[in-house]
Amino acid sequence: MKRERTLYRAILFLLFSFVTLSGFGEEMELQQTLSRLTAKLSWDPLLKTGMLLTEKHRISFTILVEDQTAPFIIDNQYVLYLPAPRYNNGTLYFPSETIAGLEQALRTITTNEQSLYRIAAIVIDPGHGGKDTGAVAEHRINNKKVTLQEKNVTLSVGKQVYDLLLARFPEKRILMTRTGDTYPTLEERVSIANAIPLGEHEAILFISIHANASFNKTARGYEVWYLSPEYRRTLVDSKKFQDSVEVVPIINAMLEEEFTTESILLAKSILGQLDVSLGNKLPSRGLKAEEWFVVRNAKMPSVLVELGFVTNMQDAILMNDSAYLQKFSEALYKGITDFVNNFEKTGGFTTLQ
Ligand SMILES: [Zn+2]
Structure with missing residues (x-):
């Protein structure tokens, strides 16, 4: 079981390295982002760290430097680097690539976890x-x-x-x-x-x-x-x-x-x-x-x-x-x-x- 997870993480990493390289594009407002991911947000404006909570997963992220990539940690297990959200006038904006990347990751994790049931x-x-x-x-x-x-x-x-x-x-x-x-x-x-x-x-x-x-x-x-x-x-x-x-x-x-x-x-x-x-x-x-x-x-x-x-x-x-x-x-x-x-x-x- 452990070996499968390690392999899986490597695949995820490759997948998201690709997404990361695809660069920055459009962005979405916070409410749009949350409804797209069916998530709630917990946000610390001082530390610029947040957590997106979906029904089954937790995605932690930190904005280190805006306009660069930020680490997104899913369920304390999988780390992805995606274009960082932008914090402006008290609200967050998420790059479309980041949202698409997170959606894809959640789908992959769900599929992977389901295949473990036997x-x-x-x-x-x-x-x-x-x-x-x-x-x-x-x-x-x-x-x-x-x-x-x-x-x-x-x-x-x-x-x-x-x-x-x-x-x-x-x-x-x-x-x-x-x-x-x-x-x-x-x-x-x-x-x-x-x-x-x-x-x-x-x-x-x-x-x-x-x-x-x-x-x-x-x-x-x-x-x-x-x-x-x-x-x-x-x-x-x-x-x-x-x-x-x-x-x-x-x-x-x-x-x-x-x-x-x-x-x-x-x-x-x-x-x-x-x-x-x-x-x-x-x-x-x-x-x-x-x-x-x-x-x-x-x-x-x-x-x-x-x-x-x-x-x-x-x-x-x-x-x-x-x-x-x-x-x-x-x-x-x-x-x-x-x-x-x-x-x-x-x-x-x-x-x-
Ligand atoms: Zn009998």
Whole structure:
């Protein structure tokens, strides 16, 4: 990160050396200048130093000698030499070149900072495993008795999503919380993700994959959960989750702090792709968020996908079919990829605000 900044400063310096050499021309009155830069001015007439304050940046400058260049320091980091403002009759006049130079610098800084936002790692969490089978149901499919276990469905989809992401994002860390029939605890799953070192503008995604169960055999369809922060200090009432009881302790082990927006966007992105790929085969139960008591920090956008109900015959047929498991996997992959691309393109969604 530091190396990038140094390089960036060198580029800025070259850029503005050029602007500086282009000489003096027209000038603008103070009010015009401020409205052009959308800035406020703090000015010390004795020291002839000032600060232009925009919404996100501070530009300090000093008039050493009028009609020469003056140093402009942006955010205490970048120094540019531009034609000095003129102080006359108690007001300032800014050369047009200086204003154009500052505008260009602010644009470059914004672009540069946005490009620093990236998803550094993606953690795929196939739910359950080992002694914990997750939901189990028996069905007769094609005249054969089939025992569908959630842990196998989630591992199959998890592995496929992992392989697709690994191929698509070789520069990112793609991790699985389990790769075989083992049983990491919920704490271990979250700590795998939390142990990944991150830079200042980097984020991790945590995607937990599950399949649902219900006493109501007609309950069916996929759904995507995200964590709602408004209620994060409230204890979950598991009675409210008749069809989703298993979600409660899992969500309890994941936390969402300032990542709600990202979690919602990621959940929507995945849900949208499930609609596209599987919407004609099984119903969407939509986006879900409820009142979580979160006991531990998973400092990242986190979502939980329920592929379908193992207890429902139609859903079970799909989850027992490798072609459909591939469709589920590809939909998750596309949803995650769309989110990553949007996140990185918009500088962590900063340009949407
Ligand atoms: Zn589960």
